[in-house]
Amino acid sequence: EGVGVQEYTAMKLKVEEWAEPAQKALAGKLPENAKVYFVPATLRPETMYGQTSCFVGPKITYGVWKVSDDEYYFISERAARNMSFQGMFPKWGESPKVADLQGSDVVGTIVNAPLSVYKNIRILPMETVKASKGTGVVSCVPSDSPDDYITILDLVKKADYYGIKKEWADLEILPIIETPTYGNLTAKKLVEDMKIASPKDTKPLAEAKDLAYKEGFYKGTMCYGEHKGKSVEQAKPLVRQALIDAGDAFNYAE
Numbered sequence: 001e002g003v004g005v006q007e008y009t010a011m012k013l014k015v016e017e018w019a020e021p022a023q024k025a026l027a028g029k030l031p032e033n034a035k036v037y038f039v040p041a042t043l044r045p046e047t048m049y050g051q052t053s054c055f056v057g058p059k060i061t062y063g064v065w066k067v068s069d070d071e072y073y074f075i076s077e078r079a080a081r082n083m084s085f086q087g088m089f090p091k092w093g094e095s096p097k098v099a100d101l102q103g104s105d106v107v108g109t110i111v112n113a114p115l116s117v118y119k120n121i122r123i124l125p126m127e128t129v130k131a132s133k134g135t136g137v138v139s140c141v142p143s144d145s146p147d148d149y150i151t152i153l154d155l156v157k158k159a160d161y162y163g164i165k166k167e168w169a170d171l172e173i174l175p176i177i178e179t180p181t182y183g184n185l186t187a188k189k190l191v192e193d194m195k196i197a198s199p200k201d202t203k204p205l206a207e208a209k210d211l212a213y214k215e216g217f218y219k220g221t222m223c224y225g226e227h228k229g230k231s232v233e234q235a236k237p238l239v240r241q242a243l244i245d246a247g248d249a250f251n252y253a254e
């Protein structure tokens with residue numbers, strides 16, 4: 001990927017109920033009042049109305065890190081290190097890691113998704129998540145991300161294989177952004193037009209992602225939420241700032 005700095009919005013998705021393997025691994029390791037957050041890093045904060053789930057790499061190792069008296073983050077080790085250097089985290093070496101967890105241990109966990117149409121969403125597996133990018137946690141917005149859309153189709157189709165309940169993935173996808181070329185479900189339209197059949201169709205997916213991003217950012221109009229009618233370009237910094245002001249997100253660069 002490029003040389004420039006990526007300016008992510010790191011979202012805070014509070015755990016409401018752990019999946020059983022995670023609950024066992026964490027037993028006795030967290031104080032009663034602990035708030036644990038999954039922290040997906042996104043480049044499209046204005047799409048957060050459309051979160052239907054949150055992805056982790058099932059084979060990736062994550063940590064639960066203490067970041068303040070009662071707050072903990074579920075992120076990759078690499079992200080914990082970066083965040084401690086960026087000062088949004090205790091000093092490296094002084095921020096206790098409460099536990100190591102595999103992505104597969106947390107699948108099924110229920111988290112609260114700020115801004116989303118769906119208040120409580122599930123943690124689901126996405127095999128194409130890279131441990132080397134962002135926090136290793138990815139918000140799922142199937143209306144506007146081709147990768148997210150095709151992953152959701154695959155999870156619904158092969159729910160048993162992935163060890164999930166079909167209904168965790170099979171939610172109605174609501175329009176968030178309208179674009180002149182692809183309508184109001186950009187990801188679905190691109191995946192169908194380009195005949196993308198699997199999350200492993202890496203090349204066409206990269207192309208679809210590029211088209212979706214450019215069209216959404218430069219020509220998209222919000223069709224949901226408090227900025228309905230505004231361009232995506234206008235809405236993006238406003239949504240990001242509102243999330244930050246509410247304590248539901250922070251800036252993260254790498």
Ligand code: A2H
Pocket residue numbers: 001006041042043044047128129130131132133134135136137138139140141144145146148209213
């Ligand atoms: B984006 P860039 Cl709606 N592995 O957020 C794989 N993908 C990751 C990741 C990781 N470790 N960390 C972040 N990402 C995803 C929303 C979104 C995103 C939409 C549309 C496009 C889009 C909801 N998913 O990204 O390689 C995250 O998904 C397309 C650019 O750093 C993040 O933003 O450029 C994006 O990839 C970061 O990609």
